[in-house]
Amino acid sequence: MPYTSPAKINTEQYSPSFITHFENRKNITVYSKARPKVRNILKYHPNQIIAFENDPINYLYEIMAGTVKTYKILNDGRRQITGFYTKGDVIGLPVDGRYFHTIEAITEASICCHSKIQMKRLMDSDPDFTLKIIKSAHDRLRDAHEQMISLGRKTPDERIAAFLLKCQKWATLQIATQNSIISLPMSRMDIADYTGLRQETVCRIFSKFKRAKLITLLRSDQLILNNHRQLLKLANLSEDNSETIPQYH
Amino acid sequence: MPYTSPAKINTEQYSPSFITHFENRKNITVYSKARPKVRNILKYHPNQIIAFENDPINYLYEIMAGTVKTYKILNDGRRQITGFYTKGDVIGLPVDGRYFHTIEAITEASICCHSKIQMKRLMDSDPDFTLKIIKSAHDRLRDAHEQMISLGRKTPDERIAAFLLKCQKWATLQIATQNSIISLPMSRMDIADYTGLRQETVCRIFSKFKRAKLITLLRSDQLILNNHRQLLKLANLSEDNSETIPQYH
DNA sequence: CGCCTGCTTGATGACAATCAAGTTTAGTGG
DNA sequence: CCACTAAACTTGATTGTCATCAAGCAGGCG
Numbered sequence: 047m048p049y050t051s052p053a054k055i056n057t058e059q060y061s062p063s064f065i066t067h068f069e070n071r072k073n074i075t076v077y078s079k080a081r082p083k084v085r086n087i088l089k090y091h092p093n094q095i096i097a098f099e100n101d102p103i104n105y106l107y108e109i110m111a112g113t114v115k116t117y118k119i120l121n122d123g124r125r126q127i128t129g130f131y132t133k134g135d136v137i138g139l140p141v142d143g144r145y146f147h148t149i150e151a152i153t154e155a156s157i158c159c160h161s162k163i164q165m166k167r168l169m170d171s172d173p174d175f176t177l178k179i180i181k182s183a184h185d186r187l188r189d190a191h192e193q194m195i196s197l198g199r200k201t202p203d204e205r206i207a208a209f210l211l212k213c214q215k216w217a218t219l220q221i222a223t224q225n226s227i228i229s230l231p232m233s234r235m236d237i238a239d240y241t242g243l244r245q246e247t248v249c250r251i252f253s254k255f256k257r258a259k260l261i262t263l264l265r266s267d268q269l270i271l272n273n274h275r276q277l278l279k280l281a282n283l284s285e286d287n288s289e290t291i292p293q294y295h
Numbered sequence: 296m297p298y299t300s301p302a303k304i305n306t307e308q309y310s311p312s313f314i315t316h317f318e319n320r321k322n323i324t325v326y327s328k329a330r331p332k333v334r335n336i337l338k339y340h341p342n343q344i345i346a347f348e349n350d351p352i353n354y355l356y357e358i359m360a361g362t363v364k365t366y367k368i369l370n371d372g373r374r375q376i377t378g379f380y381t382k383g384d385v386i387g388l389p390v391d392g393r394y395f396h397t398i399e400a401i402t403e404a405s406i407c408c409h410s411k412i413q414m415k416r417l418m419d420s421d422p423d424f425t426l427k428i429i430k431s432a433h434d435r436l437r438d439a440h441e442q443m444i445s446l447g448r449k450t451p452d453e454r455i456a457a458f459l460l461k462c463q464k465w466a467t468l469q470i471a472t473q474n475s476i477i478s479l480p481m482s483r484m485d486i487a488d489y490t491g492l493r494q495e496t497v498c499r500i501f502s503k504f505k506r507a508k509l510i511t512l513l514r515s516d517q518l519i520l521n522n523h524r525q526l527l528k529l530a531n532l533s534e535d536n537s538e539t540i541p542q543y544h
Numbered sequence: 545c546g547c548c549t550g551c552t553t554g555a556t557g558a559c560a561a562t563c564a565a566g567t568t569t570a571g572t573g574g
Numbered sequence: 575c576c577a578c579t580a581a582a583c584t585t586g587a588t589t590g591t592c593a594t595c596a597a598g599c600a601g602g603c604g
Contacts, residue, residue: 120531124449126444126448139429139436141433169426176418177390181390183388183436184432190443191377193443194442194443195369197491198488241447244560245582245584246560246562246583249585250584250585253585282369451591493593494552495592495593496593498551498553502552502553514601
């Protein structure tokens with residue numbers, strides 16, 4: 047499948063062979079239950095931009111494979127990453143308006159683009175589907191608020207601990223086998239821009255955690271969590287956020 | 296109308312005499328268009344808690360009057376205020392789940408409680424209504440992401456400038472007359488917990504802005520913005536977020 | 545009037561940002 | 575296959591800024 051230029055979108059037509067398992071968090075295709083005849087699946091490079099901040103919203107993006115980030119940038123270049131997204135995640139809502147963040151691929155990514163109009167048609171016909179969209183928005187909002195307390199009130203150590211646990215959650219959702227090796231597709235800079243720190247600080251905390259035997263760094267982008275319990279304690283996660291509440295990532 | 300204890304909810308029946316003007320941002324009642332026969336309007340004290348974090352979601356709260364805040368708390372007492380809400384704002388989504396923040400009244404507040412079931416019934420019958428809910432979620436998500444870049448990447452001065460402009464927006468939406476006096480119903484501590492600072496720092500920046508003639512402090516909870524343009528520049532707001540994009544607060 | 549709470553200002557110190565210098569890794573071409 | 579280059583990552587030294595601790599100040603209410 048050819049790569050797509052960021053400016054121009056080539057559409058390829060697919061009739062998907064899979065059925066939604068919305069509740070099955072291991073293998074998710076949120077918006078596929080209604081099985082539209084035609085879907086557009088695109089492939090993106092690392093660092094390729096999928097949509098720009100302030101672009102009119104035309105599509106909902108459903109990640110089929112790979113990792114994607116969303117961010118906002120200030121005029122002097124300061125950047126805040128607002129989220130990382132992996133297989134099964136959906137970015138956007140079928141409303142009239144503009145994207146409030148830029149969407150960019152981190153790894154090679156396959157992304158299913160659902161047109162806004164298509165979405166709205168589906169909503170009209172299927173109230174269940176509509177509920178799923180609202181549930182999705184609710185989950186995104188929960189994530190955003192969790193990140194707000196991280197950025198506003200948590201120490202650098204706590205933020206990194208929370209980030210690592212989030213990575214673990216992504217990993218276990220991506221790979222069916224309970225592999226303890228966690229891969230970090232994003233750069234140190236990305237982690238810094240997500241946690242509101244500098245990359246040097248992120249590095250130092252990684253090293254500190256390594257010295258404390260909390261983690262093992264196999265490579266700069268592969269690690270193992272040795273002491274899940276203590277990380278959880280350190281992360282100061284609000285209640286059951288990480289475990290009990292069902293989410294689809 | 297009697298005040299309500301936080302534990303037990305007294306319901307009063309109202310047949311509302313007003314019709315929605317969803318697009319009219321000055322006088323908004325988002326969820327009233329369908330005119331349910333019976334609605335529950337409650338009054339809350341300052342500091343009275345409307346719902347606790349992790350409570351099951353039973354209601355959507357629509358603010359009719361007053362100011363309300365939502366926040367999350369860590370086990371050692373650190374607090375992050377995730378939003379302030381005024382007349383016309385809606386808190387919550389009709390999903391199965393739990394509130395991810397505590398909702399508390401700042402001033403005396405009249406709040407219309409829409410039961411989740413009622414909401415879902417309305418959604419089934421009125422696709423327009425459903426779109427409004429999704430639009431509402433989208434706006435909340437935009438606010439949250441705007442706050443994320445504030446907390447993660449903006450300087451204290453920029454955060455306070457942005458906060459003041461937000462207050463002005465609330466003020467102009469609340470009061471029809473374009474009064475230049477802005478009232479701050481929330482305490483310095485609240486502002487600190489919203490902007491990720493300490494109350495002393497908030498004070499110092501207020502004083503600094505006062506010395507720079509950017510603002511005039513009439514009382515500790517009343518001020519005037521003297522140099523809107525410079526505040527806007529200082530706040531580093533991402534593009535048109537403050538002006539052009541229609542929002543309902 | 546006096547207390548209490550919330551706000552303001554001052555002095556000091558901790559800690560993450562900054563600046564800078566290595567080190568490792570991945571990618572390229574001979 | 576190895577040498578070379580560039581980018582990403584890591585570690586060190588120093589500084590600036592905001593949190594902290596502490597002391598006044600002002601307004602509201604009994």
